[in-house]
Amino acid sequence: xxxxxxxxxxxxxxxxxxxxxxxxxxxxxxxxxxxxxxxxxxxxxxxxxxxxxxxxxxxxxxxxxxxxxxxxxxxxxxxxxxxxxxxxxxxxxxxxxxxxxxxxxxxxxxxx
Amino acid sequence: xxxxxxxxxxxxxxxxxxxxxxxxxxxxxxxxxxxxxxxxxxxxxxxxxxxxxxxxxxxxxxxxxxxxxxxxxxxxxxxxxxxxxxxxxxxxxxxxxxxxxxxxxxxxxxxx
Numbered sequence: 012x013x014x015x016x017x018x019x020x021x022x023x024x025x026x027x028x029x030x031x032x033x034x035x036x037x038x039x040x041x042x043x044x045x046x047x048x049x050x051x052x053x054x055x056x057x058x059x060x061x062x063x064x065x066x067x068x069x070x071x072x073x074x075x076x077x078x079x080x081x082x083x084x085x086x087x088x089x090x091x092x093x094x095x096x097x098x099x100x101x102x103x104x105x106x107x108x109x110x111x112x113x114x115x116x117x118x119x120x121x122x123x
Numbered sequence: 124x125x126x127x128x129x130x131x132x133x134x135x136x137x138x139x140x141x142x143x144x145x146x147x148x149x150x151x152x153x154x155x156x157x158x159x160x161x162x163x164x165x166x167x168x169x170x171x172x173x174x175x176x177x178x179x180x181x182x183x184x185x186x187x188x189x190x191x192x193x194x195x196x197x198x199x200x201x202x203x204x205x206x207x208x209x210x211x212x213x214x215x216x217x218x219x220x221x222x223x224x225x226x227x228x229x230x231x232x233x234x235x
Contacts, residue, residue, distance in 0.1 A: 015166075044222065054167075054210070054225040067222050101166050103223075111157065112223065114166035 013037065015104050015115035023121045029090040032118045036083050036104030043085040044112065045077060048099040057100075060085055092122045125150045125215050129226035136233050139200045144229045146211030147193040156194050157223065158187050159210040167210055170196075201233045 016035040024030050036043050045057040056069035060079035077087040083104075089096055099119050103112040126149045136142055148156065155174050159167035171180045173189040180187050184205065186197040196209055208230045212223040 017166075046223075046225075053227040054212075054223075056222045056224070059222055069222070103166075111169040111172050113169060114159075116164075116166045119164075 034102030040104035150215035
């Protein structure tokens with residue numbers, strides 16, 4: 012079966028711009044989480060959605076936002092990009108929270 | 124605050140040289156401990172979930188164990204294709220919704 016699909020795979024943006032990343036979970040998975048991965052901080056939790064509702068939010072500024080649609084697809088948006096936002100953004104989906112989370116291949120965002 | 128510490132940060136082994144990776148954690152109410160493997164430029168790949176102290180799981184050359192304070196990932200007779208970063212994560216909390224807290228990983232290099 013198809014895995015978690017993230018688009019685009021690579022993105023280059025300029026400081027001050029905004030960006031939208033997309034995630035399609037495994038069919039039937041209703042929980043979608045987003046993580047930011049950097050060499051210095053590792054994987055850090057951004058937010059989690061379940062049935063279109065944000066259940067948890069990590070310690071990131073309000074410039075980071077997300078949403079989930081009725082088909083469980085999710086998007087995250089980062090406004091007013093900063094150089095420090097350069098990272099690999101990972102999406103993960105799960106059937107239930109205590110089951111294994113399946114990650115996508117990520118979107119590599121570079122802010123210049 | 125949940126904390127996960129992985130050691131060593133990097134490990135270099137000769138093919139066939141068995142070793143163990145450590146993941147120590149401090150959480151309130153462990154619901155699950157997860158091991159992932161991550162190859163460069165890719166998302167983490169799920170390996171194991173452990174739920175309670177004393178639990179063990181095996182997959183090919185890998186065996187994961189769990190105590191009340193730490194988990195070990197034992198690698199028996201590793202091959203070069205086992206080279207990757209191994210990530211440990213915990214899911215904790217009493218609420219119905221909780222996120223994964225990751226360690227920073229152990230980068231494993233297996234030389235032929």
